[in-house]
Amino acid sequence: MAFVISFWVALAVLLLAAGMLRIVRKEQHRTTKLFNIGLQLNATIKRKDLLGIIMETASREMSAEGSSIILVDQKTGELYFEVATGDKTDEVKEIRLKAGEGIAGWVAGSGQSVLIADAANDSRWSNKVALKVKIPTRNMLCVPVRSGGKTLGVLQVINKRGRSAFNKLDLRLLEMIASPTAIALENMLLYEALEQSIENLRVTTAAKERMESELKIARDIQMSFLPGESLRSGKADLHARLIPAREVGGDFYHFMEIGEDKLLICLGDVSDKGMPAALFMSGLMIWIRAKATTGLSPAAILMAINREISTEESTMFATIFLAILDTRTGAITYCDGGHCTPLILSAGGVRELETTKHLPVGIFGDLRYEDNEDTLAEGETLLLYTDGITEAENGRGEWFSMERLREELGFHASRSPIELTESLVNAVARFAEKHPQSDDIAIMALQYAGS
């Protein structure tokens, strides 16, 4: 009897063990399967390939006739189909559903799965998709694809192959497939966001480069208006520098020989910076060249230019100092259109040139300008500059100032024009340290060597 009992016990244990082994095997099988699905889904992050893989995998694993992955447009909340497997793939591509519309919309909105065992008799079934794809839906499963609390889309399978319909176990399996799907989709979206930023960056960079190259061309054009940096004419020796704060600027200078013994010089500052100032300055340079050769005095030249460029509406103007030097005698005739008062350097020190102040050119067309006269003695240097020198700023908000300019000039009174301008430009740069230059700088030194 005991033997019989122990036989039954042994059999029961054996059967139990066999059953557990089967469960373990089944669980192991499912784990391996899900692991493989995860591997397949992570094979790519390219949208078109990935969505295809998701649907093929879902159809195959679920023994479904068709499947679709419907994504949530994170901006609008709308649901949209990218592709769908099955025979009618192309026809599904266009479909967009409003937020909450249909079963997919409900699943996306609620975050809950839906099992429809008999579509024909289920009021929740919207036939919008079915009508478009012309696949009669008998039964279906729809589960949310969620990642980090956000619904990325819904995964849907239609019509189980064979005679039976989808059941709760199938729903559980599809929910499990949704989990690696979410990770794969998340990676895809991150990749797309990255690609988009790279593209944005590329477009911005291209625009910036185009702008920079246009500015560079503008700078070349503007620089081409200048007569160069140095000139020796009779007993006069001059050197000039122009350093725009941006690619192009509003400061300008000009010099040219008139006849055998006259030298015209001018230097000025347009009341703005950048492109508008550069355009105004370019126009001004053309006017100066045109009027300079007509034998007019500096005041007459400024009056003529002022008449040409002044308009009722315009508020752009230029301060300008224009002089004509007799290179045999040192006699200088000049007119000051509201510009920084020039300085004269001699062995005895630095003094201001006496000028009659007039308005800058470009303000009122009917203004009168008058000439002043002076004579440069042997060895004296006339220095023209713009406020970019005196108002050069350092990191502490201090200006280079008129005092420093005079002090600096005191050290270099007997230097040649090129040494003088270069040492001044360097002194300003040293003063400003790393502080960015905010205004254009123009400077010209004209030395009269005497006989």
Next chain:
Amino acid sequence: MNVTVDTQNQIRTVRISGRLDGTTMQELEERFLRLADEGGSRFVFDLSLLDYISSAGLRVMLLAVKKTKAVGGKLALFGLNDNVNEIFRISGFSTIFSLFSAEEEALAFVS
């Protein structure tokens, strides 16, 4: 830069403090154009708290004087510090503006 406006007896007093340069001129220009558009023709600019004016700042001043002249109005400036006064002198701008040292004089001029 800071700009405030008060209106009394059809005279708009524009008080400008800080730095009037290329970066702040736009704000003053827009402010002034609005005042002109609403029919303002008598202006007093209080510059007693203006530290600095650049050539770009002078442009707005020029715009103001041109617009005011065009409608037969009047514009007076007062309270220029030494620095600002020097810029007005050097640029020749002091010849086209009516400059006063006290607010009462400026008000009397545009009344």
